[in-house]
Structures are given as C-alpha cells and as structure tokens.
Amino acid sequence: MLRVGDVMTTFVEFIGPEATVKEAAEMMGELEVGALPAGSAERIEGVVTDRDILYRVVAAGLDPTRVRVREVLSRPVVFCGEDETVQAAMDAMAANHIRRMPVQDASGRVTGWVTLADLARKLLVDSTMLQGALTAMTGDAET
Numbered sequence: 627m628l629r630v631g632d633v634m635t636t637f638v639e640f641i642g643p644e645a646t647v648k649e650a651a652e653m654m655g656e657l658e659v660g661a662l663p664a665g666s667a668e669r670i671e672g673v674v675t676d677r678d679i680l681y682r683v684v685a686a687g688l689d690p691t692r693v694r695v696r697e698v699l700s701r702p703v704v705f706c707g708e709d710e711t712v713q714a715a716m717d718a719m720a721a722n723h724i725r726r727m728p729v730q731d732a733s734g735r736v737t738g739w740v741t742l743a744d745l746a747r748k749l750l751v752d753s754t755m756l757q758g759a760l761t762a763m764t765g766d767a768e769t
Contacts, residue, residue, distance in 0.1 A: 630715050631708035633748040634729045634738035638663065643671050643696035647683050650674050650695050661726050663703070664695050667736040670728060672699025705730050708737060712748070715740055 641650050641662040650662055654676060661675040674695050682698040683690050704722045706715045708729055719727060719742065729738035 628712040628748070628752075629708065630706050630710050630712060630729055630740055631738070633712060633744045634708070634740040635744060636738045638667070638728070638736060638739045640664065640666055640670075641674065641695055643694065643699070645695050646691055647674075647679055647688075647693045647695060647698060648690040651676075651679055651690065663728050663736065663739075664699055668734075670703050670736060671696065672701040673703055673726070673728070674699055675726075700724075703728065705736075706740065707732070712745060716745060 639653065639657055639659075639662060641653055641664050643664045654660065654662060660677075661673050663670045663673050665671040678698045678700055679690070682688075683693050704718055704724055705728050706718055708731055715727065719725065726739060726741040728736045729740055731737045
C-alpha cells in the first residue's frame with residue numbers, strides 16, 4: 627500500500643508569522659510554491675497560501691509590506707502522517723478543500739509536505755493501466 631512518506635517532498639521551507647506578506651510572496655516566487663507553513667517544524671501556526679494573499683490582502687486593498695503573515699494564515703492546519711495511506715491523505719485534502727498538507731512524524735514534527743501534484747504524479751506514473759493506454763496511443767499515432 628502506498629504511503630504518504632513515499633510521495634512527500636522532504637524539503638520544507640517555513641516562513642515566520644511576523645514576516646510581511648510581501649516577504650512571503652517573494653519567498654513563494656523564489657521557491658515556486660503556492661503555500662508556506664508559518665512557524666517551525668516543531669510548531670506550525672498556520673499555512674499562508676497564494677490565495678490567502680490574493681483574497682485577504684490584494685483584493686482587500688491592503689499594503690503587503692504592512693500586513694503580517696499571522697494576520698492572513700489559513701487555520702486550522704490539517705496534517706497527515708508519514709505512515710498514512712495516500713488514499714487517507716487524498717480523502718483529508720478533499721474533505722478540507724486543500725491542495726497541500728504538512729506531513730508529521732510520530733512525534734508531531736513536520737518532516738515533509740504533500741501536494742495534489744505529488745499525489746497525481748505518483749499515481750499516474752505508477753498506473754499500469756494509464757501507462758498501457760499512453761503506449762497504445764503513442765503506437766497508434768506513429769502508424
């Protein structure tokens with residue numbers, strides 16, 4: 627059975643809750659990510675997403691150099707465990723309408739980050755049915 631620990635990204639960059647929203651947006655751009663956990667591996671206070679910035683700052687006409695990350699965080703944070711099944715993670719994401727989720731070890735420390743893209747990539751690459759269909763399509767296209 628496929629586990630979250632098999633598909634998660636182990637590099638997780640955190641933003642401080644006192645950082646400005648502008649700093650968070652710049653960090654997201656540099657890392658090419660759509661969300662950052664705020665806090666530390668031992669204690670996440672929330673997650674700031676590109677949508678949080680768009681709707682809670684830009685659309686509200688607020689100054690991103692004055693608004694702090696802690697003011698726009700999405701809460702509560704929904705976590706999953708490294709040993710949870712991919713299906714359980716997908717169910718939690720769907721139930722909570724989220725696209726990314728921090729992954730915790732048994733002690734509650736954040737050890738990774740799992741996204742819908744990670745899950746889709748792994749499931750699609752490992753799907754023998756999909757691979758067969760793609761091979762068949764490619765073979766048909768060449769004849």
